[in-house]
Amino acid sequence: MPESEVPHRNVFTMPELPEVEITKRGVDAKFKGHTLRELTVRQPKLRWPVPQTVQACVGLPLVALARRSKYLLMDFGQHVLVVHLGMSGSLKIVSPQQPWDKHDHIQWLFDSDGSTGALRLNDPRRFGSVEYFEKRIETPADPYAHFGRFAALGPEPFSEAFQPESFYQSLRGRKLNIKTLLLSGKAVVGVGNIYACEALFRSQISPGRSASRVSRAQASLLYTSIVDVLSEAIERGGSTLRNFQAIDGELGHFQLHCDVYGRAGEKCKRCEGTIKRRVMGQRGTFYCPVCQK
DNA sequence: AAAAGCCCCTGGATGC
DNA sequence: TGCATCCAGGGGCTTT
Known part of the structure; x- marks a missing residue:
C-alpha cells in the first residue's frame, strides 16, 4: 500500500x-x-x-x-x-x-x-x-x-547510553504504569505524550501496564519502537524543514502521522478493535484495548 | 524514594 | 452573534 x-x-x-x-x-x-x-x-x-x-x-x-x-x-x-x-x-x-x-x-x-x-x-x-x-x-x-x-535526566534516545537491557532494568521495580513512566524522562528523555502512545501501540503494550510487568522481550520491542517512531518523525520534519527553508518560517511545528493519538472511536489499524481514550497521569492516552496487552 | 497532584496560560470547543 | 465556562497539555515543584 x-x-x-x-x-x-x-x-x-x-x-x-x-x-x-x-x-x-x-x-x-x-x-x-x-x-x-x-x-x-x-x-x-x-x-x-x-x-x-x-x-x-x-x-x-x-x-x-x-x-x-x-x-x-x-x-x-x-x-x-x-x-x-x-x-x-x-x-x-x-x-x-x-x-x-x-x-x-x-x-x-x-x-x-x-x-x-x-x-x-x-x-x-x-x-x-x-x-x-x-x-x-x-x-x-x-x-x-x-x-x-x-x-x-534519563538517557537520550539516540545515545549510546540508551540500550535495550539498561532500558529494561530501568523499568524493573517500578509500579507506575509504563506510559506515565515514559513521560517522566527517567527511563529515556524526549518521549512526549504523542510518541509514548505511538510507541506503545507499535509494541502492543497496554499503556496502563505496570512498568514492572513489562517483560524483557517487550522492553526490547518498546525500545525499538521509541527509536523508530522518533527517527521517522525527524525524517518527516526534515522534509517539512526543506519546504520552510525556501520561504523562511516557523520551525517548531510539523504534521505527523499517528496510528492511535487523536483517533478515539476509530478503528484500530492492526485489529478489529476500536481506539479508546483515557486519562493517565493527567494526560490523554490513546490505545487499542484489544491488541495492546 | 516513589507516586500522585498542582499549577502556569490561552485558544478552541461547547453551551446558553 | 456573543459571552461565559471548560479543558488540554509539558514538566517542575509540592504534597502524600
Whole structure:
C-alpha cells in the first residue's frame, strides 16, 4: 500500500523531541557563526521569568546549537541560552521588519552576511522558557551536563547510553504504569505524550501496564519502537524543514502521522478493535484495548 | 524514594 | 452573534 494511503491521522503537534531537533537544525543552518546583535525580550513572563543575564550573549557569535531532551541550547561560548518550546512554542525566522505577532515574546537579531536576520520565539500559552547558563570549561566532554535539571535526566534516545537491557532494568521495580513512566524522562528523555502512545501501540503494550510487568522481550520491542517512531518523525520534519527553508518560517511545528493519538472511536489499524481514550497521569492516552496487552 | 497532584496560560470547543 | 465556562497539555515543584 502506498504510504499516502496508510490510514493514519494527521496531527499538528505540540513540540516534541523531533520538532526541537528540526528547529535546532533550522537555526543552525541559518544563524550558526553569526553574531548576536540584539536580544529583545518583549514578554519576560514565560514558564519562568526570562533573566536579564541573557543579555550576556549580545555581541558574541553563535558557535553551536545543541539539544538535550526537548531543550534547545544556543551556545555562545561561555554563555548558553536554553530554550524550551513548552506546548505551543515555536521559533521562526523572519525579516527584522516583520510586524510583531501578539505572541512573539523574544527576538534574536543576528548579523546575516552584511544584513540582519531575526529569530523569534512565538508561544501563545507561554509554557515555554528561555534560561541562561554559564558553561563550565573544566568539563569539555559534556559542558552542559550541570545545567539546571539536566543532571537528573534519563538517557537520550539516540545515545549510546540508551540500550535495550539498561532500558529494561530501568523499568524493573517500578509500579507506575509504563506510559506515565515514559513521560517522566527517567527511563529515556524526549518521549512526549504523542510518541509514548505511538510507541506503545507499535509494541502492543497496554499503556496502563505496570512498568514492572513489562517483560524483557517487550522492553526490547518498546525500545525499538521509541527509536523508530522518533527517527521517522525527524525524517518527516526534515522534509517539512526543506519546504520552510525556501520561504523562511516557523520551525517548531510539523504534521505527523499517528496510528492511535487523536483517533478515539476509530478503528484500530492492526485489529478489529476500536481506539479508546483515557486519562493517565493527567494526560490523554490513546490505545487499542484489544491488541495492546 | 516513589507516586500522585498542582499549577502556569490561552485558544478552541461547547453551551446558553 | 456573543459571552461565559471548560479543558488540554509539558514538566517542575509540592504534597502524600
